[in-house]
Amino acid sequence: MYLATMLICLVIFGFAAVTLLDIFVTQPALEAEAAESGSDSDDEEETVDYSEATETILFVGADGQEINAIVLLRVNPQDGTIAIVPVSKYTLSTVDSSSGTIEALFDTGGMSYLKTAVENAYGITCDKYIKITNDGWAELVEYTGGMTSYVFPEDLYYKDETSGDLTSFSAGNSNRTLWGDDIRRIVTYPLYSNGEQTRVQVIGEIAVALINDAFDTNADNMKTNIQNIFNTIYNNSDTDITSKTFASVRNAYEFMLENASSPATYRMPRGEWNSSGYFVLDEDAAAEIQEYFGLTSVLEE
Numbered sequence: 001m002y003l004a005t006m007l008i009c010l011v012i013f014g015f016a017a018v019t020l021l022d023i024f025v026t027q028p029a030l031e032a033e034a035a036e037s038g039s040d041s042d043d044e045e046e047t048v049d050y051s052e053a054t055e056t057i058l059f060v061g062a063d064g065q066e067i068n069a070i071v072l073l074r075v076n077p078q079d080g081t082i083a084i085v086p087v088s089k090y091t092l093s094t095v096d097s098s099s100g101t102i103e104a105l106f107d108t109g110g111m112s113y114l115k116t117a118v119e120n121a122y123g124i125t126c127d128k129y130i131k132i133t134n135d136g137w138a139e140l141v142e143y144t145g146g147m148t149s150y151v152f153p154e155d156l157y158y159k160d161e162t163s164g165d166l167t168s169f170s171a172g173n174s175n176r177t178l179w180g181d182d183i184r185r186i187v188t189y190p191l192y193s194n195g196e197q198t199r200v201q202v203i204g205e206i207a208v209a210l211i212n213d214a215f216d217t218n219a220d221n222m223k224t225n226i227q228n229i230f231n232t233i234y235n236n237s238d239t240d241i242t243s244k245t246f247a248s249v250r251n252a253y254e255f256m257l258e259n260a261s262s263p264a265t266y267r268m269p270r271g272e273w274n275s276s277g278y279f280v281l282d283e284d285a286a287a288e289i290q291e292y293f294g295l296t297s298v299l300e301e
Helices: 002-046 102-122 134-144 180-187 197-218 217-226 226-237 241-261 285-292 297-300
Strands: 053-061 066-076 079-085 092-095 100-101 128-132 157-159 164-167 237-239 265-266 271-273 280-283
Touching: 053 100, 053 102, 066 092, 066 102, 079 128, 079 197, 079 241, 079 285, 092 102, 100 297, 102 128, 102 285, 128 134, 134 180, 134 197, 134 217, 134 226, 134 280, 180 197, 197 217, 197 265, 217 226, 217 241, 226 237, 226 280
Parallel strands: 053 128, 079 265
Antiparallel strands: 053 066, 066 079, 092 100, 128 237, 157 164, 271 280
């Protein structure tokens, strides 16, 4: 009888102990694990894929009909990359039945012809275009923080308007900040030793230096002023970017400014300069640029 009573007590106390262990230890641990798992799930749900915001932008610096620079930009906010191709205004192309240099086609049909001429030459579609004025460019560069990492390809001399003496623009502190008007003088310099060929390369180098400096040293300020940057472009450009299209990619560009470092690279298009000083793209040059932009699979579809 005594033994039976002891066994019953042990069973009762054992059950109680197991129950208390489950209530105070096992269940809280499971709940904590579930909460952590739920938090991870929420984080995954909040992750946004910005691949759809990838776009090709035709950027033209020009005051009136005078073209300063042309670049193609392939912006991929998800990957944090900006692929750049500098385009010579003396590149030969066609628009409908008209043919000639991009500059000549621009003179004929304005920005519509220029955009189509670039698209036809490279076999791509420009999702957006911007033709910004000199004043707009100067204001835009202010928001980037200027350019501090550029190395001049050669000495640049300008005639002093007062004294008539030649003044070196490239001399001085190599770490000084270059602003919009400075950059415009560099890309429009008329006396490069190799003429337009050097100038186009300079445009590519400057585009990379300016963008990478902005992302590496001034990204927070650019993110804060992203609406002002759009306003500057919109108010000082011939562009097809609207408030609606800007709003559709704003989050993607803010994401890129938060996460990307030195996103810009550039590639020179392959071709030859003919005896007239015009640039003729190689037969496979367009395909190379399409591949550089990551467009090959898209075009195949």
